[in-house]
Amino acid sequence: MRSGRGNDTGLNAVERQAAYSLSALFFLRMLGLFMILPVFAIYAEELPDVTPLLVGLAIGIYGLTQALLQIPFGMLSDRIGRKPVLIAGLLIFAVGSAVAASAETIYGIILGRALQGSGAIAAVIMALAADLSREQRRLRIMAILGISIGIAFAASMVMGPILNSLIGVPGIFWLTAVLALGGIVIVAHVVPAPAESHVHRDAEAVPGQFGKVLREPELLRLDFGIMTLHMSLTAMFLAYPLALQALVEENAHTWVYLPVMLLSMAAMIPFVILAESRRRMRPVFIGGVAALVGASMLMFGYHDSLAGMVLGLLIFFTAFNLLEATLPSLVAKIAPGERKGTAMGVYSSSQFIGAFLGGALGGWFHTRYGIDGTFLLCAAMAAIWLLVAWGMSEPDYLSNYLIPVGLLDEDQAFLLEGELKNLDGVAEAVVIPEDRVAYLKVDLKRVDQEVLDGYAVQG
Structure with a gap:
């Protein structure tokens, strides 16, 4: 064009x-x-x-x-x-x-x-x-x-x-x-x-798009996932500091958290590379959720052992960091480009609801069943998530790509949309004239970004 x-x-x-x-x-x-x-x-x-x-x-x-x-x-x-x-x-x-x-x-x-x-x-x-x-x-x-x-x-x-x-x-x-x-x-x-x-x-988030986003099963699966992840995090911290206090002086807790956070952040990097660069997202993701179950069960079974608690926390945060990184990536891959903001808005709200539910439900379990019950709750929530996540399919490894296209009428937008869809590596293309933007889903390993940028009109 x-x-x-x-x-x-x-x-x-x-x-x-x-x-x-x-x-x-x-x-x-x-x-x-x-x-x-x-x-x-x-x-x-x-x-x-x-x-x-x-x-x-x-x-x-x-x-x-x-x-x-x-x-x-x-x-x-x-x-x-x-x-x-x-x-x-x-x-x-x-x-x-x-x-x-x-x-x-x-x-x-x-x-x-x-x-x-x-x-x-x-x-x-x-x-x-x-x-x-x-x-x-x-x-x-x-x-x-x-x-x-x-x-x-x-x-x-x-x-x-x-x-x-x-x-x-x-x-x-x-x-x-x-x-x-x-x-x-x-x-x-x-x-x-x-x-x-x-x-x-x-x-x-765009109000008119909530209905479409909330009817997408794969996005709802991810919303449930981030909600459960932050439920587990909040509930776990109702019990973990108390269990740790019985094993280590309170002023020494930093020397548990510091190495755990550093090691967990380093440990999750190879898995992120495997998921994104090697395109093994599903098995890595499922493995991360399973690791949450294992970590919670380890803390449930060995909360009177410092080694068990440190190992449990290390596994928990390695899985947490991995899932916290891959979940928004999955939302971006699955949501159409022109609905990504709305999808991420619902996703973020689900995360915060999870923090609230984790505090409320974790507090109730702690009241009724003590520290053991709280760790067991975290394991149960992660196990339910594992069942929900098991049905996910391997995602299309597509990235969002936006191109400013300037002022177009409806006919010009339609023609440009068709032209963009025919480019190698472009899976989806939607041109919205009032936004003056083309929203694309592309395979970055195939698409020629210089060709895409050639369509850009600034100003």
């Missing part, structure tokens, strides 16, 4: 600034949410009128408010701008942290954690990243954001016990409030201002 200007490789200055400043926001916020995980169950034993169920609610309640508000916050930012919503969300997060830090009862901490989750800015960050990036470079920026989340989670597992020994859990909450205020400074002075903000179907 026509050939536009090709695109330079790599990120430009604005994209780099956006990627790293928004990654810093994610990093600070994830630290604030997760640093209490390895220490809160121990701290909460000293609070008045505490029960394991209330401890579980305190840990997981942020997931409920986050799940309810993250998509509406993203949509609100389409109307009034990204930065005002980001700043408001960080202020709410800071207030929630201060409430939790000041609380003298478990109920005050539950309220504070609920407010922390109400500062639901994840979808807004993704939308702003899309505003500040060219279509062909967007996946690279999203990958940088994803890496920052993984690093923040690993860091929080190590930093939580260290900070607890220095400033205590209330001090961690106060530090979280300070980090949120630091995030506001980053938004105001470091994050670039977009020239315009609009809906990006590849990065944001």
Whole structure:
């Protein structure tokens, strides 16, 4: 049909600034949410009128408010701008942290954690990243954001016990409030201002697409998976710190978490390469879920043994890191390009619902059946997931590829769509004139990206 200007490789200055400043926001916020995980169950034993169920609610309640508000916050930012919503969300997060830090009862901490989750800015960050990036470079920026989340989670597992020994859990909450205020400074002075903000179907949820996304069995299977993964994580941390406390002095817990996190992150890399580069996603994925079952059973059977607990945690986090990396990759492979943002929105909400359910259900099991019952619950949830995941088929190894195509009428869009579909390595192509974007699913091992970029029209 026509050939536009090709695109330079790599990120430009604005994209780099956006990627790293928004990654810093994610990093600070994830630290604030997760640093209490390895220490809160121990701290909460000293609070008045505490029960394991209330401890579980305190840990997981942020997931409920986050799940309810993250998509509406993203949509609100389409109307009034990204930065005002980001700043408001960080202020709410800071207030929630201060409430939790000041609380003298478990109920005050539950309220504070609920407010922390109400500062639901994840979808807004993704939308702003899309505003500040060219279509062909967007996946690279999203990958940088994803890496920052993984690093923040690993860091929080190590930093939580260290900070607890220095400033205590209330001090961690106060530090979280300070980090949120630091995030506001980053938004105001470091994050670039977009020239315009609009809906990006590849990065944001679109209300009219929820029905189609929720009717896709393979996507629902993945939504169930991420929900179960975070149910298991939250429930496990209601029991693991208490079991570890009986084996190791509390101020030495860091020396359990630090090597486990480093080794688990290194151990999962070969499996990710095998799944993605060697295209063995299904067996690697199924193996990861099975490893969760094994790790939970190991902690159930040997929670009075330090070696058993350390080995169980190492297997658990190797599987967790592997599944946390492969699940969004599977969503991206399965969801049509023009519905990827909606699919990821539902997926993220499922993750946060899982954190809430893990806290509530794990707390109930801990109340009724103790530490043993909590570990057994984690094993049972993972076993159910294994049965659900077993029916998955080997995915098509397709990647999303976006091309800006400029202003087209319906006939031109139809012709371009047909032309793109005929290119070698292009499995799907949808051109949406109002978006001025072509949404493609491509096999990166076959497609000629220079040919694709030749269709790009900037401006």
